[in-house]
Amino acid sequence: MGVRYALGALGVAMMGLGGVLTLRTGTAGEVVLWLAGAIVLHDGLIAPLVLGAGPLLAALPARGTVRGGLIVAGALTLVALPLMLRPGSAPNPTVLPLDYVRNWLVLIGVVAVGTGALLGVRRLARRRPSQRRLSQRRRS
Known part of the structure; x- marks a missing residue:
């Protein structure tokens, strides 16, 4: 129980430090805009897609494997999306030289x-054990 409170206090302290640094650098407006965009993206696109995919996946016999593939694809998309949507070209062409x-x-x-x-x-x-059983039944 004590570890949970210590980690909670550390988390609150780190959030406070992040807030102070954001205010000092003058980027609070950009942070608020980014957070608002994240909320709109999540509630307007990601959540409806996930909720729509749920009933479709429930009908699949191998839904766990497909779900895992979709989670990996979603994580890759979240990592790559900021780089793909970056407006214009980089001031230094060697910073983001990849397609x-x-x-x-x-x-x-x-x-x-x-x-x-x-x-x-x-x-x-899954097929192999059933084929073995079938061949054993034919022999006996």
Whole structure:
């Protein structure tokens, strides 16, 4: 119980430090704008997509594997999205020299292929024991 209170107090202290540093640097308006954008993005796009995908996934026999693939794809998207949506070009061309949209698409494809391969391997693993039982019944 004491550890929980200590970690809670540390978290509150770190939030206070973040608030003080934000006010000192004069970026409070940008932080508020970013937080408002995050709320709109979450409530207007991410939450409806997740709620809509729920009933569709419930009908799948391998919903856990598909859900895992979607979580990985979503995490990759959250990491890559700020770099993909960055307006204009960087002042220093060596800072962000990569084609982030192409690389994100490649990674999403890798996740999709990996998820499909895992589903295939699991399906084959489930079939084999039943085929063994069937061949044993034929022998006896």
